[in-house]
Amino acid sequence: MTIQEAGPARPEARAGGARLSMRTRRALWVWGFLALPILFYSVIRFYPTLDAFRLSFTDWDLMSTPEFIGVENYARMFGDPHFWQVFRNTFAYLIIGTPISLVLAFTIAFFLDRVRFAHTFIRALYFLPFITTASAMAWVWRWFYQPAPTGAINSFLGQIGLAQIDFLKSTTWALPSIMVTAIWAGLGFQIIIFMAGLRAIPQTYYEAARIDGVGEWGILRKITLPLLKPTTVFLVVFASIGFLRIFDQVYNMTTNDPGGPLGSTKPLVLLIYQTAFSSYDMGYAAAQTVVLFTILLIVSLLQLWIMRDRA
Amino acid sequence: MATITLDKLVKSYGKARVIHGIDLEVRDGEFVVFVGPSGCGKSTTLRMIAGLEEVSGGEIRIGGNVVNELDPKSRNIAMVFQNYAIYPHMTVRQNIAFGLYTTKLDKQEKNRRVEDAGRILGLTPYLDRRPAALSGGQRQRVAIGRAMVREPAAFLFDEPLSNLDAQLRAQMRIEIKALHHRLGTTIAYVTHDQVEAMTMADRIVVMRDGHILQSGPPMEIYDDPVDVFTARFIGTPSMNILPGREADGRAVADGDGRLLFGIRPQDLLVRDGAAAADALELTGTVTAVEPLGPETLVHFDVAGQQVIATAPARAVPEVGSRVSAQAARSEIHRFDRETERSLGRRR
Structure with a gap:
């Protein structure tokens, strides 16, 4: 039964101009509100994404008309050792960065949850890096990493009689050094999310376990971690995507030679940026983007599948 | 154990x-x-x-x-x-x-x-x-x-x-x-x-x-x-508590009395006819009735105070009518009005 059927019998309903059924009117409102974001995303996000697939099969320097060249971009990319180095770098950020940052974030959240003294203040300190501009943060860390006497870390190493480390100038140390900054930058957000997850676990679960004689470690393993799984899944996916798209920390910490030394810190996004806006090789950049898109898709789906709830 | x-x-x-x-x-x-x-x-x-x-x-x-x-x-x-x-x-x-x-x-x-x-x-x-x-x-x-x-x-x-x-x-x-x-x-x-x-x-x-x-x-x-x-706290509905005094060993409702009488609704029975010599009789206007099946709870007003009594299942008095209810002496709990401590019952 709808209002429409009852409508003609009620003159005041007609006078109000409400000839449409309740259902239609509601749909109009809903779509009215949805139209703007849908339009926005279609034009700004979805269309360029789809267009990238088309462009990846062309040769285009922004000025000329794109010229169709088949899979030549992909052939060139897969035959290029530089691409594979960047590929390895990207996965290094992902595979080392995600677990370290999540374990750190959980540990801090777990203990911070029990700290009453200056709780809000400490939490704010941890959150601060997350809202700080990446370039400002990167410059501070660059200063840390300078050789002595400028750099704080090397000065300290010198004082206790240890050898200097060429953090950002070494092909071995540059990537881990940048990763530390990246982990630190994302930590605050992950801590907040973990703490919200911890707070959502009812206290009586812990009390019941204490009465049953389960120790701290048992409680953590059998109760806290399993009940925190939805939070963890969210953060694993979120952090993975973050590390796969890492750009600003790398770019800002290696401004003289972005992605250097010798491309040892260069992630995919930076490679794409350089291909597109330094070499103006748009077709090739689009092909690299398609690869990144595919990796992101596979990694996210894989994680959701692995950590799915089997219940 | x-x-x-x-x-x-x-x-x-x-x-x-x-x-x-x-x-x-x-x-x-x-x-x-x-x-x-x-x-x-x-x-x-x-x-x-x-x-x-x-x-x-x-x-x-x-x-x-x-x-x-x-x-x-x-x-x-x-x-x-x-x-x-x-x-x-x-x-x-x-x-x-x-x-x-x-x-x-x-x-x-x-x-x-x-x-x-x-x-x-x-x-x-x-x-x-x-x-x-x-x-x-x-x-x-x-x-x-x-x-x-x-x-x-x-x-x-x-x-x-x-x-x-x-x-x-x-x-x-x-x-x-x-x-x-x-x-x-x-x-x-x-x-x-x-x-x-x-x-x-x-x-x-x-x-x-x-x-x-x-x-x-x-x-x-x-x-x-x-x-x-x-x-x-114990017993449902709650016990009725009324101020009163004792005269010749008989409980009398009295707003200025030095005692509090407690009568469970189950012990306060709506009935017509003369009360037993030592029983407490309360009379008032019915404000609400709650038929429960086996019995009916009758809420009535005694000198501005709500009292609940019990009536037989099928004898439901009308709201607004006057009723009398009686409680036997042995069922009346006595409390000190100041301390609210129990003084026991007269049996």
Whole structure:
């Protein structure tokens, strides 16, 4: 039964101009509100994404008309050792960065949850890096990493009689050094999310376990971690995507030679940026983007599948 | 199995004292129900027995040993919580077995205990399901099962039925009582529901503001409440309390009297005709009637005060009409108006 059927019998309903059924009117409102974001995303996000697939099969320097060249971009990319180095770098950020940052974030959240003294203040300190501009943060860390006497870390190493480390100038140390900054930058957000997850676990679960004689470690393993799984899944996916798209920390910490030394810190996004806006090789950049898109898709789906709830 | 002894037990949060040195002895195998309004300290007392709250003063002894400084796990007690506290990520079997997490029993014995508990509680068909697939009553039975498998010296129940609907609550009352009969374990049970207290307890402990007002078998508390609060808290509907005085050994309602008379609605009967010589007669205008089936509750107004009386099922007086109700002398509880302490009944 709808209002429409009852409508003609009620003159005041007609006078109000409400000839449409309740259902239609509601749909109009809903779509009215949805139209703007849908339009926005279609034009700004979805269309360029789809267009990238088309462009990846062309040769285009922004000025000329794109010229169709088949899979030549992909052939060139897969035959290029530089691409594979960047590929390895990207996965290094992902595979080392995600677990370290999540374990750190959980540990801090777990203990911070029990700290009453200056709780809000400490939490704010941890959150601060997350809202700080990446370039400002990167410059501070660059200063840390300078050789002595400028750099704080090397000065300290010198004082206790240890050898200097060429953090950002070494092909071995540059990537881990940048990763530390990246982990630190994302930590605050992950801590907040973990703490919200911890707070959502009812206290009586812990009390019941204490009465049953389960120790701290048992409680953590059998109760806290399993009940925190939805939070963890969210953060694993979120952090993975973050590390796969890492750009600003790398770019800002290696401004003289972005992605250097010798491309040892260069992630995919930076490679794409350089291909597109330094070499103006748009077709090739689009092909690299398609690869990144595919990796992101596979990694996210894989994680959701692995950590799915089997219940 | 064990006795539980509270000796001048005190609990303070900072300067605020919430339990004021209570004494209580729960005998081996006894089913004791703590009852009282919110904030009376009954749950705090239970949590101190469990070891979830620190003791601020006095002693708790379980089976003769002082347990003040013992961890919950060393007290050999099991607790069932209002929100069940069963783990959503484990099956019923795993939840029940979780009670044995730290024991050194072999796998076979653990399994046997879990199966036994499942059978006793009627959970056998559900052992491999998750709690999400169970009803509230079944979930609470899982929680009881987890407590049972440990074969503790005492069970502690913290408002275990408060999250259930009325029908399930009535059923679980019987089940817990039957379980106590079968296991014979000491039980300390906290509730704010006086019906649960009356129906299940061997002994009721009425608490208010961190004090024990009265402790005794249900019928003793019902028949001889020590003060107005206990009198009104136990029994439903609540006891009528009216100011009055005594003249020639007869109770007379009087707004300026130095006594308070307490009459249970069940003892105040609506009837016509002359009252017995020593009975109390109240007359007023009917403001509401509640037919319950076997009887009817009649609310009427006596000198500005609401009184509830009982009428036979089919003799329902009309709202607005005048009625008289009588209570026999032996059914009238007398209280001091100043102290609200009981002065007993004249029999």
